[in-house]
Amino acid sequence: MTSHKLILLRHGQSEWNEKNLFTGWVDVALTEKGRQEAIRGGDLLVEAGLLPDIVYTSRQKRAIITANLALEAADRTWIDVKRNWRLNERHYGALQGKDKAQTLAEFGEEQFMLWRRSYDTPPPPLEDSSEYSQSNDPRYADLGEDLPRTECLKDVLDRFLPYWESDISKDLLAGKTVLVAAHGNSLRALVKHLDGISDKDIAALNIPTGIPLVYELDENLTPIKAGGTYLDAEAAAASIQAVANQGKH
Numbered sequence: 193m194t195s196h197k198l199i200l201l202r203h204g205q206s207e208w209n210e211k212n213l214f215t216g217w218v219d220v221a222l223t224e225k226g227r228q229e230a231i232r233g234g235d236l237l238v239e240a241g242l243l244p245d246i247v248y249t250s251r252q253k254r255a256i257i258t259a260n261l262a263l264e265a266a267d268r269t270w271i272d273v274k275r276n277w278r279l280n281e282r283h284y285g286a287l288q289g290k291d292k293a294q295t296l297a298e299f300g301e302e303q304f305m306l307w308r309r310s311y312d313t314p315p316p317p318l319e320d321s322s323e324y325s326q327s328n329d330p331r332y333a334d335l336g337e338d339l340p341r342t343e344c345l346k347d348v349l350d351r352f353l354p355y356w357e358s359d360i361s362k363d364l365l366a367g368k369t370v371l372v373a374a375h376g377n378s379l380r381a382l383v384k385h386l387d388g389i390s391d392k393d394i395a396a397l398n399i400p401t402g403i404p405l406v407y408e409l410d411e412n413l414t415p416i417k418a419g420g421t422y423l424d425a426e427a428a429a430a431s432i433q434a435v436a437n438q439g440k441h
């Protein structure tokens with residue numbers, strides 16, 4: 193059976209992951225730890241003999257630099273690149289720039305988890321006048337009415353799926369090994385779609401930073417093994433737990 197190979201890579205630790213702040217569309221840099229995670233991600237690809245033919249990224253530098261570092265480690269910096277805002281992190285609305293622990297303390301666990309992990313409840317929208325708004329960012333000037341001011345996971349799926357259909361799935365079906373370097377919540381949207389996870393169950397799924405998650409897909413682009421395979425399962429399990437507990441310390 194021919195299988196199609198899709199590698200998902202969440203960016204390495206960012207400066208705001210380290211500070212425990214809601215990030216969304218704010219374009220923060222990687223920490224040194226994050227850069228090392230990205231390089232290790234590339235090393236893991238080489239060890240597994242998985243060499244991408246094309247890389248997709250968001251328009252955010254934490255994903256772009258992660259892809260660059262991983263591909264440099266794998267000596268694949270020459271492959272074709274496609275960047276699209278549809279792979280951006282979920283827009284976190286008025287929570288962008290807020291401390292996760294303080295938000296949890298202020299609003300309580302139920303509201304905090306509703307905003308953070310429910311499928312269809314977005315946080316309040318972010319004002320265009322906020323220092324954390326992207327409304328005047330030239331990189332999104334082409335979006336017009338599509339520029340989000342807040343998003344829930346459903347909104348992310350709605351803007352991601354057309355791009356999956358028009359580009360990513362076509363490259364997979366053409367036989368390319370595809371690397372998607374993106375974000376916690378845009379990758380949760382992709383995994384929800386691939387594995388057919390319910391709106392309720394997706395709340396419990398978290399994606400670790402910097403560890404490649406490999407899916408082998410059949411001719412219908414259905415995963416041969418549900419959930420795919422993390423190239424470092426032990427590190428992934430520890431990191432997933434840390435993401436799940438964010439705010440609760």
Ligand SMILES: O=C(O)[C@@H](CO)OP(=O)(O)O
Nearest residue numbers: 213214215216281308376
């Ligand atoms: O702040 C964010 O943009 C995301 C990813 O770091 O956070 P969370 O895991 O809380 O959705």
